[in-house]
Amino acid sequence: MEKKRHAILAAQSVAECLVEQDWGAYTPTEHKTWETLYNRQMATLEGHACDEFFAGLKTLRLGAERIPDFLEMNRHLRAATGWEVVAVPGLIASRPFFTMLANRQFPAGTFVRTPEQLDYLEEPDIFHDVFGHVPLLTHPAYAAYMQSYGRAGLDAIDLKGVKFLARLNWYTIEFGLLLVGGALKAYGAGIMSSYGEARYVLDDPSPHVLEFDLERVLRTGYYIDDFQSTYFAIDSFEALFTECIERPFAPLYESCRRQPPLTPFSIEATDTVLRRGSGAYWKDFPARKTALK
Numbered sequence: 149m150e151k152k153r154h155a156i157l158a159a160q161s162v163a164e165c166l167v168e169q170d171w172g173a174y175t176p177t178e179h180k181t182w183e184t185l186y187n188r189q190m191a192t193l194e195g196h197a198c199d200e201f202f203a204g205l206k207t208l209r210l211g212a213e214r215i216p217d218f219l220e221m222n223r224h225l226r227a228a229t230g231w232e233v234v235a236v237p238g239l240i241a242s243r244p245f246f247t248m249l250a251n252r253q254f255p256a257g258t259f260v261r262t263p264e265q266l267d268y269l270e271e272p273d274i275f276h277d278v279f280g281h282v283p284l285l286t287h288p289a290y291a292a293y294m295q296s297y298g299r300a301g302l303d304a305i306d307l308k309g310v311k312f313l314a315r316l317n318w319y320t321i322e323f324g325l326l327l328v329g330g331a332l333k334a335y336g337a338g339i340m341s342s343y344g345e346a347r348y349v350l351d352d353p354s355p356h357v358l359e360f361d362l363e364r365v366l367r368t369g370y371y372i373d374d375f376q377s378t379y380f381a382i383d384s385f386e387a388l389f390t391e392c393i394e395r396p397f398a399p400l401y402e403s404c405r406r407q408p409p410l411t412p413f414s415i416e417a418t419d420t421v422l423r424r425g426s427g428a429y430w431k432d433f434p435a436r437k438t439a440l441k
């Protein structure tokens with residue numbers, strides 16, 4: 149598997165990255181892990197996740213009782229927004245990844261984390277990818293945003309801006325918040341699929357919450373090894389789509405290259421602050437284990 153994974157990470161074509169889900173091969177332990185994760189997240193997300201997320205679960209007929217079968221799930225997903233989930237063995241190279249998104253194909257891992265990895269794992273498994281990412285692909289504006297992200301990704305490869313665009317992915321698709329009637333609701337897949345971060349982001353006073361601003365997000369680095377110190381909130385998926393697709397990215401990448409990245413700990417004078425965090429969570433942090441991305 150290791151050799152195949154390296155081959156996949158180097159693969160430049162979509163076809164080389166695709167695998168079969170082989171739904172019949174999942175073991176009772178793996179279905180039980182899905183059930184545990186699903187039930188735990190649904191209890192944690194109650195009142196914290198946006199309504200569109202729960203509506204997406206219903207549209208896709210996702211539940212705790214078994215691991216989703218992509219063939220069955222795709223019938224509902226295609227009918228909603230023309231997206232489909234394709235099975236990949238894990239993280240894939242940027243070009244095939246962005247090409248898939250641009251074609252309304254979402255690459256999802258098929259492996260299930262072990263019971264010991266319940267709270268955290270490095271690579272995205274099927275629970276992170278399907279429970280975290282796929283429900284919102286049933287929402288037309290979010291579905292359009294994800295496709296435009298894929299198209300922007302292909303341009304970013306040529307503009308050498310993937311590092312900056314990855315920050316847009318991080319602060320929206322993975323850890324984005326929605327401002328609904330003055331209340332903050334989560335929509336990012338990294339929050340939806342994480343037991344700890346779902347509660348931290350909305351119950352812990354430590355993190356800052358800033359109003360989404362495309363240039364600010366592209367300039368703001370992130371650490372992959374812990375909860376976020378800053379989150380960005382949007383007013384709607386329609387607003388996110390409009391803000392991102394009508395902006396040429398090339399000059400934004402230029403501006404990012406001319407200045408050092410912002411860290412997620414600070415607040416800038418130009419920020420619209422929705423919630424000024426206490427910073428208590430990371431105040432006496434030992435040096436971060438991973439570099440600022």
Ligand code: HBI
Nearest residue numbers: 238239240241242245255314317
């Ligand atoms: N591959 N399977 C998979 N899933 C991802 O989220 C992913 C990827 N490859 C590249 C990637 N994400 C990031 O580099 C981009 O989002 C920037």
Ligand code: FE
Nearest residue numbers: 272281322337
């Ligand atoms: Fe993800």
